[in-house]
Amino acid sequence: MGQAISSTVEDVKRSRYLTPGELREYQELTFLNKKEICHIHKVFIKILPMGTNFREAKLSAEQICTLPGLRVNPYRDRLCKIFSDEEGVFPFEHFLEMASVFSKQASLDVKVQYAFRIFDFNDSAFIEKDDIRSLIQRVINRNDTPVEILDYVVQQIMKEADLNNDNLISVQEFEHGISKAPDFLQCIDAMMTYTKSFDLSFGILGLSLYSSESEETHG
Numbered sequence: 001m002g003q004a005i006s007s008t009v010e011d012v013k014r015s016r017y018l019t020p021g022e023l024r025e026y027q028e029l030t031f032l033n034k035k036e037i038c039h040i041h042k043v044f045i046k047i048l049p050m051g052t053n054f055r056e057a058k059l060s061a062e063q064i065c066t067l068p069g070l071r072v073n074p075y076r077d078r079l080c081k082i083f084s085d086e087e088g089v090f091p092f093e094h095f096l097e098m099a100s101v102f103s104k105q106a107s108l109d110v111k112v113q114y115a116f117r118i119f120d121f122n123d124s125a126f127i128e129k130d131d132i133r134s135l136i137q138r139v140i141n142r143n144d145t146p147v148e149i150l151d152y153v154v155q156q157i158m159k160e161a162d163l164n165n166d167n168l169i170s171v172q173e174f175e176h177g178i179s180k181a182p183d184f185l186q187c188i189d190a191m192m193t194y195t196k197s198f199d200l201s202f203g204i205l206g207l208s209l210y211s212s213e214s215e216e217t218h219g
């Protein structure tokens, strides 16, 4: 009887907590450190119903968007699309990957690659005029900007970034544009700022940040 109870407690712990082995593996696979991984894990399991094994759980895009910082992120639908799995939901690894890409340790190169995918709103593998229009409208968060002004800004960005004049910005042109054009950097900055608030929001969820690792791990 006593053994049955203790094995149940063990099962619950195993279903809730990262093992030291898992923690090591995630450290190798992401840009995150141990504390950050434990923190992201806490945020993830906090959303789950009690008794759910986080390894089998998948959060919906709607659940992910309830996180305070994402609720106001103008790119939240794109973030969900890009970081979710093929079914459009978030297993823990996918949630961790999103946090990893936007962590301060992730390289600019990785961030630029993901930014390109986020800004390619119609998933055509190129950024076109319509993508830039959507990008601007989301950043300024209004639909009443005169078309002429919007078109002028789109033209200017195209002029800077579309090096071979095919009306498409390839990922290479985008990378080049990022290094040259402050407009592009500002767009990335805006996204990062929102994502930073996403990160900060983890604390707002009422989870104790960076508590002792022995509490997080088990095994």
Ligand SMILES: [Ca+2]
Pocket: 120, 121, 122, 123, 124, 125, 126, 127, 128, 131
């Ligand atoms: Ca596109």
